[in-house]
């Protein structure tokens with residue numbers, strides 16, 4: 461039996477694991493019992509609204525902020541708890557922030573070589589390799605002010621990746637970029653990160669960015685991770701109404717539980733686990749509502765798989781470029797429900813129509 465002190469499960473250990481991290485400022489918990497893992501070659505996005513504690517979590521992992529409780533492991537080896545602490549420069553972590561702050565007096569090559577060790581030739585080879593990967597070889601001897609914002613961002617990425625960090629921490633790295641540049645740079649960044657097999661923890665407040673970049677999303681609110689999983693699962697199995705609303709507009713229909721069922725104009729919904737009298741909300745997204753034309757007051761033909769249709773009147777309709785947004789006033793309670801249609805659909809105000817929502821796209825939450 462091997463009795464020497466070995467790190468636990470190194471073979472299968474995640475590249476980065478944080479366990480039960482707490483951090484308070486002036487007795488106010490800002491990071492509250494946060495645990496997550498990131499595998500090598502994977503991108504985990506810490507997604508949440510401004511002020512929810514994302515950057516503080518990243519700074520704790522980088523070692524520039526100290527947690528009040530909890531541990532950080534890299535490849536199964538403890539690198540930081542409240543007693544033991546590997547200093548930031550020895551954590552093999554690459555950092556990339558929104559203001560990617562290249563050194564203005566250094567050439568592109570010297571910026572990328574900045575954190576590198578080894579001979580001149582070894583450094584030159586790594587710089588050349590990375591600049592090729594970010595398609596900037598022709599700028600090797602230029603200075604940062606001679607490059608566009610997108611090019612500077614790619615140099616910053618090459619600089620952060622040059623020492624082959626075990627982990628990359630990225631804090632809103634694309635938010636300073638022009639909208640039209642962003643998608644292309646995100647995709648290039650993603651393929652380079654995968655190529656380098658580093659583990660990436662990326663902070664963002666933009667759901668589309670997280671959906672585009674992440675293998676795993678950790679949804680954060682008020683210092684806590686409220687849901688973690690693959691983007692598809694987080695989007696399609698939200699834990700509460702706010703989790704739905706974080707990714708898209710929402711529609712809400714209210715009801716009261718009676719015998720594990722709630723009656724709504726869209727038919728009855730099962731509400732297992734909610735006692736009688738509980739007020740619940742049926743939440744659904746505008747893109748999941750189906751519209752049928754009124755056939756002289758008789759409504760659509762019954763289509764049980766789509767659910768029950770409810771009558772509504774067009775309040776207004778707008779074309780948004782990639783879709784049309786139609787707002788309906790519901791006959792049953794006068795509420796406004798939104799529907800998006802992925803084409804030009806601009807019915808006139810006052811027109812009566814029928815709305816149906818497939819059950820699989822409806823979420824039932826206690827109010």
Ligand SMILES: Nc1ncnc2c1ncn2[C@@H]1O[C@H](COP(=O)(O)OP(=O)(O)OP(=O)(O)O)[C@@H](O)[C@H]1O
Pocket residue numbers: 485486490508509510511512513514515516517665
């Ligand atoms: N050093 C500090 N001292 C006191 N309060 C702090 C400190 N650092 C952060 N905070 C507070 O902690 C909370 C979380 O900040 P943090 O920067 O982690 O949030 P965030 O989710 O990254 O938000 P944003 O996207 O706006 O940066 C904020 O209310 C912030 O004011």
